[in-house]
Amino acid sequence: MSDAQEDDLALKLLHTADWHLGRRFPGFGPEAALELMRARMSVIDAIFGSAAHNEVDAVLCAGDLFDDPQPEADWWKPLVERLQRYARPQRPIVLLPGNHDFLGPGTAYHPSHEFRQALPEHVHVVDRDDFTLRLSDDAMLYARPCRSRAEGLDLAMALPAREEGDSSIRIGMVHGSTFDMPDHETNFPIDRDAARARGFDYLAIGDTHAYRVYEPPQSPTVYPGAPEPTTFGERDAGSVALVFFGRRRRRPLIRPERVARFRWEERLVEDMPSLRRLRDEDLHRTVLRVVLRLRVSPAERDEVEEILQALGGTSSRHGSAAVLQVDRSGLALDTSDLGDVLGDLPQVLTDTADRLRARAESSGEEGEVAQRALYHLYRLVRSG
Amino acid sequence: MRLLSLRIRSFGCVEEARLDLGPGVNVLYGPNDLGKSTLAQAIRAALLLPSSHREGQQFVPWHRDAIPEVRLRFEAPDEPGSSAPPRTWRIHKLFGGRKGKAELEWSNDGVHFSLEQKGPGVETKLRHILGWGVLEPRGRGPRGFPSSFLTTVLLGPQAVPGSMLGHSLHDDPSDSGRERLTEALQALAQDPRFKEVLDAAQRKVDEAFTPTGKPRTGQRSPMAKVRQQIETLEARLREHQEQVNDSETVRRRLLDLEAARTEAIVARDETEQALARARAAFEQGRRRAEAASKEQRAREVLEQGRAVLAERRVWQEAAQRHLEGRPAAQAALDRTLATEHEATQQLVRAQTALRAVEEGGDAQERLARQSLETRRLELRAEHERVHARLRRVEEALELAARLEEAEERDERLGQDLAAAEREADQAEAARREADAERRLYDAALRWQRYTQAKARVDAAREAGAEAARLEAEAAERMAAIERAEAELTAAGLPEPATIQQWRALAEERRVAEARLGVGLSVVIERSAVGSIEVERDEHEPATVAVGERVEAQRRLRVRLGEDFEIAVEGGDPQARADREAVEQRWADEVAPVLERLGAPDVAAVEQRLGDAQQRRAELVQQRQQIEGQHRLVATLREREAELPALEQSLEASAKALAGLDREAVERRAGDYDEATLEQRRAHAEARVDESQHRHAQAKSRAAGLRSEQQALRVQLEGQRARLAEVRPQGDPEQERDTIFDRLAAIEGEQEAVQQDLVAHDEARSRRQAEAKAALDEAQAEADRARLATEQARRELEERKEKLAQAEGRLAQLEVQAREVDEAELLARWEAAADAVRALPPPESITTAEDLEQAEQELNARQREVGDLQTAFEQERGALKQVGGAIARERAEQTREALEAAKQRERDLELDYEAWRLLAQTLREAETAEGRHLGQALGEPVHERFASLTGGRYGPLALGRDLQAQGLEVAGDLRDVGALSEGVQDQLATILRIAIAEHLGTALVLDDHLAQTDPGRVAWFRELLMKVSERAQILVLTCRPEDYLQAEERPAAGEAVRDTGGLRAIDLSEVIRRA
Secondary structure, three states, X not given: OOHHHHHOEEXXXXXXXXXXXXXXXXXXXXXXXXXXXXXXXXXHHHHHHHHHHOOOOEEEEOOOOEOOOOOOHHHHHHXXXXXXXXXXXXXXXXXXXXXXXXXXOOOOOOOOOHHHHHOOOOEEEOOOOOEEEEEEOOEEEEEOOOOOOOEOOOOOOOOOOOOOOOOOEEEEEEEOEEOOOOOOOOEOEEOOOHHHHOOOOEEEEEOOOOOEEEOOOOOOEEEOOOOOOOOOOOOOOOEEEEEEEEOOOOOOEEEEEEOOOOEEEEEEEOOHHHHHHXXXXXXXXXXXXXXXXXXXXXXXXXXXXXXXHHHHEOOOOEOOOOEEEEEEEEEEEOOOOOOOOOOOXXXXXXXXXXXXXXXXXXXXXXXXXXXXXXXXXXXXXXHO | OEEEEEEEEEEOOEEEEEEEOOOOEEEEEOOOOOOHHHHHHHHHHHHHOOOOOHHHHHHOOOOOOOOOEEEEEEEEOOOOOOOOOOEEEEEEEEOOHHHOEEEEEEEOOOOOOEEEEEOOHHHHHXXXXXXXXXXXXXXXXXXXXXXXXXXXXXXXXXXXXXXXXXXXXHHOOOOHHHHHHHHHHHHHHOOHHHHHHHHHHHHHHHHHEXXXXXXXXXXXXXXXXXXXXXXHHHHHXXXXXXXXXXXXXXXXXXXXXXXXXXXXXXXXXXXXXXXXXXXXXXXXXXXXXXXXXXHHHHHHHHHHHHHHHHHHHHHHHHHHHHHHOHHHHHHHHHHHHHHHHHXXXXXXXXHHHHHHHHOOOOXXXXXXXXXXXXXXXXXXXXXXXXXXXXXXXXXXXXXXXHHHXXXXXXXXXXXXXXXXXXXXXXXXXXXXXHHHHHHHHHHHHHHHHHHHHHHHHHHHHHHHHHHHHHHHHHHHHHHHHHHHHHHHHHOOOOOHHHHHHHHHHHXXXXXXXXXXXXXXXXXXXXXXXXXXXXXXXXXXXXXEOOOOEEEEOOEXXXXXOOOEEEEEEOOOHHHHHHHHHHHHHHHHHHHHHHHHHOOOOHHHHHHHHHHHHHHHHHHHHHHHHHHHHHHHHHHHHHHHHOHHHHHHHHHHHHHHOOOOOHHHHHHHHHHOOHHHXXXXXHHHHHHHHHHHHHHHHHHHHHHHHHHHHHHHHHHHHHHHHHHHHHOOOOOHHHHHHHHHHHHHHHHHHHHHHHHHHHHHHHHHHHHHHHHHHHHHHHHHHHHHHHHHHHHHHHHHHHHHHHHHHHHHHHHHHHHHHOOOOHHHHHHHHHHHHHHHHHOOOOOOOOOHHHHHHHHHHHHHHHHHHHHHHHHHHHHHHHHHHOOOHHHHHHHHHHHHHHHHHHHHHHHHHHHHHHHHHHHHHHHHHHHHHOOHHHHHXXXXXXXXXXXXXXXXXXXXXXXXXXXXXXXXXXXXXEOHHHOOHHHHHHHHHHHHHHHHHHXXXXXXXXXOOOOOOHHHHHHHHHHHHHHOOOOEEEEEEOOHHHOOOHHHOOOOOOOEEEEOOEEEEEHHHHEEEO
């Protein structure tokens, strides 16, 4: 953005949501799960770093910052530290309770909670249905918190409408799903036309983990998405939204900015060359799921395992991928050719291999077990 | 498999035998023909022979008919060859052909047993447990014992020595024996590479499966972690899924409620509109109804006026009609009154006639019937009187008969009573006689015991004296042995090892000497001296001529006259130096000893050493004899030590004889032995008891008879008194006949009177019916007349009444008619009708009820909307409590993790199944190949056989089925049949021991090694002791000295003695022959 443009700006905001601090990853091994959990906290530095870098006027956090309404101290204490570090009088931070971390007795946002009590002065919690905060001389924030995990109430439509003659910048902030989202009925449904209906210049929403912007342009409804992806298949996750309001026109400029540490990728591998190429890629910031759909000889099977070890690491060294998950359900073994490993073996071992080969021709589980038994034999005699 | 105990009964020549077996070597000894082989046969039968098998008939005892029975306890794992802890099994079989029975029980603690199988299932299970290659039984089975290679090896019956070498696994009916052997011999013969692979596969199998092949559970299972994870994830998924379901349910309910609420609001609004319409219609209808009501009333007034006028005309006509009909009605009444009077007269007459008939007709007729009744009553009274007389006469006759019978019975009772009293007296006399006899035999017995006690006292005293003599003799012999041992020690003979070293040194000397033998040849061509003397090698010096060639091997010495001597030695300097060194060692080590002993060579020393060893062995034997003498002395001393107790017993016996006629008792005691005396005393006691019993019985019977007689006599008195009462004056029989005649006459007359009465009553009934019919007809006629009169009277009264009514009504109508103005009333009505026509009718007719119903419906709709709103709010509240999208999200996350965990579990399961399949296939391939079996056993058998025979024979060639193919002798393979029977037996025994050792099972050696010398038998004893840690051995022998030292055998009178791993069982103590 040029200096001229910069001088012309009336308001700069950083809009983020869905941090899901404390989220667990049961589909991964313990070590990988911890790595992914920690990444959720470390991305906050990137978010506030971006806010500082872009000198925004406020940071709007649109809900689901915690994965649970009563997070463990391991999660809320480091967050307090970061908020203390980054909150400024000229850059307030607004925290909105979402459906995961809703507002209620005993929850983190409740005034009696230690987290709430430890928050610095310029961090505001949306704890009233009629919450408002002046963001600048001519900009006002209207927000309403979630008070339960799910509700049929349209929180956006519950915000006050623009009054006749009001020309200020009106920012709305709620947490929920717009009507074109699946299951919107129970998860705080939001009328897609709510921004225009209530006269907001920008409606900041949190809930879905992908970055989305809904029309109309002069009253956009925006999901910034999760700043750190939470699962495979989440498209456009890993960003925050930077929002710039000009002095002369109402239509804001919205720009996604990537802050995520990890990229989550799923790769379908159907031949050995593809797998070999994967080994050479730079994946140190990639949470990688390798889906194996190929048939390999015993020798190739060994190579598969070697490559997977290179990607996933061992107890003594890191893998080339940040985190590795492997789906082997499509990995089939073809033991018809065991190479020359049985060449010099005693007759009884070659007889054993012949017997197993005969069984391996059976279909179903019997054949599968025999294939594996042959592979075990192959490995034993090769290593011996 | 180890045998624990054997119990047999009625089995062949053995009546009963019981023995408990030790875990190591068991030497079961006894003389020939005691039944040793029967025990071996019983073990085979218990383990192998079905109880109903025809072969079982051979066990039936020789001299009586009894069912052979065997009970065998053994321990073995449930699966053959398994490393699981063994179970204790108990077999019980009765070999009774079709009546045979078999039971197999098991126990984990050897105390509490549970039934495993009964009947045919016992054999199936046993053959599975043993795994000896015997097929499961089918039907009655083939002839002979079920057999296989292993049954022959382990339980083989007595046979030609070494015949077992002709057997092999090839003929086994089942592969189980080969599999067991293959498994047991794996460690011996497997290729190292194969073993490495198999061990690795087995380690993986053991990680996931128990020894019995079941998947491991609990924390030891490699699946435990992933399964625990699956359980946790499944529980979490269920929880999330419930939340999702709750959310979904709430969401659906919320949507339904919202739809229902909208519908209810629409319905309520519609109802409100309908109510408004109904209210308008109702108002319009009400006003029109009021006008119509006025018009209706005007019309009614008009019509009422017109009706009054019309009615007046009608009533005027009716009054005129009633006035005119009155005279005719009065005339009809008069006619009917006359008819009624006539009918009444006729009815009175009929009633009079009927009453006369019912009262019995005329006086004569009544008199005749009364006479008949009187006569009937008289006859009945007389019949009763005569019948009472008849009963008394019959009672008198019966009493007389019973009295006679009772008197006879009284007489019989008297006779029985006398007999019982006589019998009691006889029994008492017999008791006294038997008691006297019992006392006599008792005294004789006491006398005999006294004499026996006296003999035992004498024997104890003699034992003391004998012990002293033996002790002195043993001391003398021991001193002689010690002297002889001192002499042997003093002889200073070298040890056998030293002799071996000398032999080696002598061989070295021979070799060193031989190495000098390069061959020497010399010819003296010219000689200045006269004689040439040559000494070559060890030969004596000899003179040779000039030019003569002299040949030598190692050494040559030539003397030329007196002055010249040439010495030549063969070999290189090293060889000569070696020979010198050897010679020096010989001179230092051997030669002085030979000199000291005065022996010419090593062989002589060896001969002396052999003699000394022989002498030492004799001395050891003598020591053993002396030790035996010491044991005998100890036994005698023990007997002597019993002397005080025996003397005490003798004194007690002497006291027991006090007061007896000793001579008479001694005579009686001399006639019989103790057993006969015991028997006779017991017999006398039995007679005393029997006499007492008879006496008591006779007394009891006499008392009973006496009591019965008294009761009978009381009864007799009573009967006599009654007879005196009822007996008639004359002859009771004649009296009874007279009464019978009179009774017949009375009954005849009663019948005639009854017939007259019946005829009389029938005539009267007939007349009564006729009078009744006439009366009914008169009554009907009178009723008809009365009805006609009533009708005529009612018609007349009706006419009078109607006339009066018409006149009254006319008077009223006249008054009303005077007030009616028809024209005015018509005008009023027309005005009201005009007013009604002026108001239009409403579109629908709405009543007040309709209106009220519509209001109620509106209220219901409003309540319904309220209820739905409340429910909607409640559901919204519920929605806050459930997870909604969060629950779905977490459920999805958990489901993915669960599927991944299940995939891992599946992967692991398949991997471990693959390991199991690999291990199993390795074993199958190994079994199929099978070559190693012979190799595996051949080596250890050869080692032992070589040790036994001093390396005389080469290795034993065993085929893949373990058949003996031959023995290597001097590089050739020789048939084992060419060996002597004794050697074949030894070789076969070594092979059998090796197999039992590797299987870790029991081996029965029945009278084997019969043609083996004592030295080799001793070698076998050592071998058996060595393998007894791994196999149980049962040696059945008639030569206990082959296996047992004297101190290892049980003492006299005892059956068993354990020494280390050796158990000696004296079968003569445990077998009771039939």
